[in-house]
Amino acid sequence: MPFVTGGLAIGRYEISETPFSPCTKSKTYTGWTLGAGADYAVTNHILLRAAYRYTDYGDEDFTDIFPWPDSKVDLSTSDVRVGIAYKF
Template sequence: MNRLALAGLALTASAAGTLPALAADLPQAPAPAPAYDAAPAGQHSIDWTGLYVGGQLGWAFGNFDNTTGGLSNDFSTNGVGGGVYAGYNFQVTPNIVVGLETDFNLTDLEKSGTVGGLSLKSSSDWNANFRGRLGYAFDRYLIYGAGGLALADLEASANGFKDSKTALGWTLGAGAEAAVTNNIVARFDYTYQDFGDQNFNLGGTGVNSDFNNHQVRAGIAYKF
């Protein structure tokens, strides 16, 4: 009986020693993958292609170089200017943007003075531009140059007579835009207009006026 008990104890001890080895040979559950914080999503660059319409407000600086009877006098003036603009951009490459734009602006440019004894008033109430644009885009920003044709209303008056005309000239400018959202675009724009010599007949008195102006404007547009 004692021998049977001792044999049972020896068998139990042997089985107990074997179990860890058998457990080590069994398939093990894979270790959990390490956790990492998600990388922040990159900011999506705007697609500049499309139609846009906006409004702008700023300041205009005008100069009328008036000549009559062989004598001349420069009338320099400045005032508020603002209006509307619209255009279409085409993004040729991720960085190169070309487009066409037109704008119409009301201005408060008026100055009176004397030229060779003639009391003269020169004024311009509105102007417009038809421009091609070439820009460089990076992220949500665009810098551009622009140039083309310009129109302006010019008027001269003296001694109860006045003469007005719509003058054709040229324009150059540059600016920068920022996409506040994918549809709202803010801008800062500089434009120069030159209309050359314009002739006015004031009751038989001829007046020649060489008009140019500079405009600095801020605007905001909706891009479709």
């Protein structure tokens, strides 16, 4: 059974110059997400699932952490998920 999904996305990004850098920027972003996938019934109770989802939080300027002039970062993710579900 194919499906599509979409809606509001909320995510938190934390970025620093080095893992132990005192200059760290952490912020919660809102954006949008859109995806598609399919479920396949192996039995009456076991489903196989595969899905793809793209999430976009926009762009952020990190020049206060990184010294180079073009420190704009695209905050987006692409996820591929596979799984097994049990239906009661």
